[in-house]
Amino acid sequence: KAGVTQTPRYLIKTRGQQVTLSCSPISGHRSVSWYQQTPGQGLQFLFEYFSETQRNKGNFPGRFSGRQFSNSRSEMNVSTLELGDSALYLCASSLKAARFYGYTFGSGTRLTVV
Amino acid sequence: QQPVQSPQAVILREGEDAVINCSSSKALYSVHWYRQKHGEAPVFLMILLKGGEQKGHEKISASFNEKKQQSSLYLTASQLSYSGTYFCGTEIRQGGSEKLVFGKGTKLTVNP
Numbered sequence: 456k457a458g459v460t461q462t463p464r465y466l467i468k469t470r471g472q473q474v475t476l477s478c479s480p481i482s483g484h485r486s487v488s489w490y491q492q493t494p495g496q497g498l499q500f501l502f503e504y505f506s507e508t509q510r511n512k513g514n515f516p517g518r519f520s521g522r523q524f525s526n527s528r529s530e531m532n533v534s535t536l537e538l539g540d541s542a543l544y545l546c547a548s549s550l551k552a553a554r555f556y557g558y559t560f561g562s563g564t565r566l567t568v569v
Numbered sequence: 570q571q572p573v574q575s576p577q578a579v580i581l582r583e584g585e586d587a588v589i590n591c592s593s594s595k596a597l598y599s600v601h602w603y604r605q606k607h608g609e610a611p612v613f614l615m616i617l618l619k620g621g622e623q624k625g626h627e628k629i630s631a632s633f634n635e636k637k638q639q640s641s642l643y644l645t646a647s648q649l650s651y652s653g654t655y656f657c658g659t660e661i662r663q664g665g666s667e668k669l670v671f672g673k674g675t676k677l678t679v680n681p
Contacts, residue, residue: 459610490671496673497571497656497671497672497673497674498611498656498658498671499671500668500669500671503669510666511664511666511667512664545610545611547611555616556616557601557613557615557616558611558658560603560611560612561610562609562610
Protein backbone atom coordinates (compact mmCIF):
# COMPACT_ATOMS: atom_id res chain seq x y z
CA LYS A 456 0.00 0.00 0.00
CA ALA A 457 1.13 3.57 -0.58
CA GLY A 458 3.00 5.26 2.23
CA VAL A 459 2.73 8.79 3.56
CA THR A 460 3.25 11.26 0.71
CA GLN A 461 4.59 14.73 1.28
CA THR A 462 4.84 17.41 -1.37
CA PRO A 463 6.90 19.15 -2.41
CA ARG A 464 10.14 17.41 -1.44
CA TYR A 465 12.20 20.59 -1.59
CA LEU A 466 11.36 24.27 -1.32
CA ILE A 467 13.39 27.43 -1.39
CA LYS A 468 11.63 30.57 -0.17
CA THR A 469 12.60 34.12 0.67
CA ARG A 470 12.22 35.69 4.09
CA GLY A 471 8.77 37.18 4.53
CA GLN A 472 7.06 34.83 2.10
CA GLN A 473 4.59 32.16 3.08
CA VAL A 474 4.58 28.47 2.25
CA THR A 475 2.10 25.59 2.23
CA LEU A 476 3.18 21.99 2.66
CA SER A 477 0.99 19.02 1.89
CA CYS A 478 0.68 15.57 3.44
CA SER A 479 -1.38 12.61 2.23
CA PRO A 480 -1.58 9.93 4.93
CA ILE A 481 -1.86 6.20 4.40
CA SER A 482 -5.33 5.27 3.27
CA GLY A 483 -7.55 4.75 6.31
CA HIS A 484 -5.32 6.68 8.69
CA ARG A 485 -7.20 9.47 10.40
CA SER A 486 -4.48 10.94 12.59
CA VAL A 487 -1.88 13.25 11.07
CA SER A 488 0.93 14.91 13.01
CA TRP A 489 3.53 17.41 11.89
CA TYR A 490 7.09 17.73 13.17
CA GLN A 491 9.96 20.10 12.48
CA GLN A 492 13.39 18.47 12.37
CA THR A 493 16.57 20.49 12.68
CA PRO A 494 20.13 19.34 13.46
CA GLY A 495 20.67 19.17 17.20
CA GLN A 496 17.01 19.68 18.14
CA GLY A 497 15.57 16.43 16.96
CA LEU A 498 11.88 16.27 16.15
CA GLN A 499 9.84 19.18 17.45
CA PHE A 500 6.08 18.65 17.63
CA LEU A 501 4.01 21.16 15.67
CA PHE A 502 0.44 19.85 15.79
CA GLU A 503 -1.78 16.83 15.45
CA TYR A 504 -5.07 16.48 13.61
CA PHE A 505 -7.66 13.77 13.95
CA SER A 506 -10.85 13.73 11.90
CA GLU A 507 -10.36 17.36 10.81
CA THR A 508 -9.90 18.60 14.38
CA GLN A 509 -6.67 19.89 15.85
CA ARG A 510 -6.14 17.77 18.95
CA ASN A 511 -2.93 19.29 20.19
CA LYS A 512 -0.26 21.76 19.26
CA GLY A 513 3.35 22.42 20.13
CA ASN A 514 5.16 25.54 21.21
CA PHE A 515 5.45 27.27 17.88
CA PRO A 516 4.38 30.83 17.03
CA GLY A 517 1.04 31.51 15.41
CA ARG A 518 2.78 31.83 12.03
CA PHE A 519 2.59 28.05 11.92
CA SER A 520 -0.87 26.72 11.19
CA GLY A 521 -2.44 23.64 9.74
CA ARG A 522 -5.62 21.97 8.76
CA GLN A 523 -6.98 18.57 7.85
CA PHE A 524 -9.53 17.81 5.18
CA SER A 525 -12.36 15.29 5.18
CA ASN A 526 -10.20 12.80 3.24
CA SER A 527 -7.57 13.06 6.03
CA ARG A 528 -5.10 14.93 3.82
CA SER A 529 -3.40 17.69 5.76
CA GLU A 530 -1.71 20.95 4.96
CA MET A 531 0.67 23.03 6.98
CA ASN A 532 1.18 26.74 6.40
CA VAL A 533 3.98 28.99 7.55
CA SER A 534 3.53 32.71 7.06
CA THR A 535 6.14 35.48 7.18
CA LEU A 536 9.02 33.06 6.84
CA GLU A 537 12.16 33.58 8.89
CA LEU A 538 15.64 32.17 8.32
CA GLY A 539 15.19 29.98 11.40
CA ASP A 540 12.26 28.19 9.78
CA SER A 541 14.69 26.34 7.52
CA ALA A 542 14.22 22.70 8.43
CA LEU A 543 12.91 19.32 7.38
CA TYR A 544 9.17 19.17 7.99
CA LEU A 545 7.89 15.67 8.59
CA CYS A 546 4.35 14.45 8.51
CA ALA A 547 3.32 11.25 10.30
CA SER A 548 0.08 9.34 10.10
CA SER A 549 -1.50 6.81 12.37
CA LEU A 550 -4.57 4.58 12.17
CA LYS A 551 -6.09 5.93 15.34
CA ALA A 552 -4.31 6.93 18.50
CA ALA A 553 -0.57 6.69 18.06
CA ARG A 554 -0.41 5.06 21.48
CA PHE A 555 -1.39 1.72 20.03
CA TYR A 556 -0.38 1.90 16.40
CA GLY A 557 2.73 4.01 16.09
CA TYR A 558 3.45 6.49 13.36
CA THR A 559 4.36 6.11 9.71
CA PHE A 560 6.44 9.06 8.61
CA GLY A 561 6.65 10.63 5.20
CA SER A 562 9.99 11.51 3.61
CA GLY A 563 9.52 15.14 4.52
CA THR A 564 9.69 18.52 2.86
CA ARG A 565 13.06 20.25 3.05
CA LEU A 566 12.39 23.99 3.41
CA THR A 567 15.20 26.46 2.92
CA VAL A 568 14.57 30.12 3.70
CA VAL A 569 17.04 32.58 2.18
CA GLN B 570 8.75 18.32 28.02
CA GLN B 571 11.24 16.87 25.58
CA PRO B 572 12.58 13.51 26.83
CA VAL B 573 16.30 13.26 27.45
CA GLN B 574 18.20 10.60 25.57
CA SER B 575 21.61 9.25 26.48
CA PRO B 576 24.16 8.79 25.17
CA GLN B 577 24.08 11.35 22.36
CA ALA B 578 26.25 9.14 20.19
CA VAL B 579 27.78 5.69 20.32
CA ILE B 580 30.20 3.84 18.06
CA LEU B 581 30.24 0.05 18.00
CA ARG B 582 31.93 -2.74 16.18
CA GLU B 583 29.73 -5.30 14.52
CA GLY B 584 28.55 -7.84 17.08
CA GLU B 585 28.78 -5.54 20.10
CA ASP B 586 25.85 -4.53 22.29
CA ALA B 587 24.47 -1.08 23.12
CA VAL B 588 21.88 0.48 25.39
CA ILE B 589 20.10 3.76 24.71
CA ASN B 590 18.19 5.44 27.51
CA CYS B 591 15.23 7.80 27.44
CA SER B 592 14.01 9.75 30.47
CA SER B 593 11.09 12.06 30.96
CA SER B 594 10.09 14.43 33.75
CA LYS B 595 6.41 14.04 32.87
CA ALA B 596 4.08 11.14 33.49
CA LEU B 597 4.06 8.92 30.45
CA TYR B 598 1.32 6.96 28.76
CA SER B 599 3.59 5.21 26.33
CA VAL B 600 7.06 5.26 24.83
CA HIS B 601 7.83 4.86 21.14
CA TRP B 602 11.13 4.02 19.51
CA TYR B 603 12.09 4.97 15.94
CA ARG B 604 15.20 4.67 13.81
CA GLN B 605 16.15 7.16 11.13
CA LYS B 606 18.85 6.49 8.58
CA HIS B 607 20.60 9.39 6.92
CA GLY B 608 18.36 11.07 4.37
CA GLU B 609 15.40 8.84 5.15
CA ALA B 610 12.20 9.08 7.18
CA PRO B 611 12.09 7.77 10.76
CA VAL B 612 10.89 4.18 10.89
CA PHE B 613 8.75 2.81 13.71
CA LEU B 614 10.41 0.10 15.83
CA MET B 615 8.09 -0.51 18.76
CA ILE B 616 5.71 0.90 21.37
CA LEU B 617 5.75 0.23 25.08
CA LEU B 618 2.67 0.97 27.14
CA LYS B 619 2.33 1.64 30.84
CA GLY B 620 2.93 -1.50 32.86
CA GLY B 621 6.68 -1.99 32.64
CA GLU B 622 6.46 -4.29 29.68
CA GLN B 623 9.36 -5.33 27.56
CA LYS B 624 9.12 -5.90 23.83
CA GLY B 625 11.42 -7.24 21.19
CA HIS B 626 12.04 -6.72 17.53
CA GLU B 627 14.67 -9.02 16.00
CA LYS B 628 17.71 -8.42 18.19
CA ILE B 629 16.39 -5.10 19.39
CA SER B 630 14.34 -4.99 22.57
CA ALA B 631 13.15 -2.33 24.99
CA SER B 632 11.81 -1.87 28.47
CA PHE B 633 9.62 0.78 30.09
CA ASN B 634 9.88 1.57 33.79
CA GLU B 635 6.78 3.55 34.63
CA LYS B 636 7.91 4.47 38.14
CA LYS B 637 11.18 5.92 36.91
CA GLN B 638 9.56 7.43 33.81
CA GLN B 639 12.23 5.98 31.63
CA SER B 640 12.73 3.53 28.85
CA SER B 641 15.78 1.71 27.54
CA LEU B 642 16.46 0.31 24.08
CA TYR B 643 18.75 -2.72 23.91
CA LEU B 644 20.63 -3.62 20.75
CA THR B 645 22.39 -6.95 20.94
CA ALA B 646 24.93 -8.38 18.52
CA SER B 647 24.70 -5.21 16.45
CA GLN B 648 24.70 -5.38 12.67
CA LEU B 649 25.86 -2.80 10.14
CA SER B 650 22.22 -2.17 9.28
CA TYR B 651 21.57 -0.90 12.82
CA SER B 652 23.46 2.30 12.09
CA GLY B 653 21.28 5.39 12.26
CA THR B 654 19.79 7.84 14.72
CA TYR B 655 17.43 6.42 17.31
CA PHE B 656 14.63 8.56 18.68
CA CYS B 657 12.42 7.88 21.63
CA GLY B 658 8.99 9.46 21.64
CA THR B 659 7.11 9.90 24.87
CA GLU B 660 3.36 10.31 24.98
CA ILE B 661 2.41 13.00 27.48
CA ARG B 662 -0.83 14.66 28.38
CA GLN B 663 -1.17 18.36 27.73
CA GLY B 664 -4.11 20.66 27.23
CA GLY B 665 -6.65 17.90 27.68
CA SER B 666 -5.19 15.55 25.11
CA GLU B 667 -2.09 13.52 24.51
CA LYS B 668 0.81 14.31 22.24
CA LEU B 669 3.97 12.51 21.25
CA VAL B 670 7.21 14.40 21.89
CA PHE B 671 10.60 13.16 20.78
CA GLY B 672 14.06 13.32 22.24
CA LYS B 673 17.01 14.78 20.33
CA GLY B 674 18.15 11.36 19.23
CA THR B 675 21.10 9.02 19.72
CA LYS B 676 23.39 8.50 16.75
CA LEU B 677 24.53 4.90 16.49
CA THR B 678 27.40 3.94 14.21
CA VAL B 679 28.24 0.28 13.68
CA ASN B 680 31.59 -0.37 12.04
CA PRO B 681 32.83 -3.65 10.51
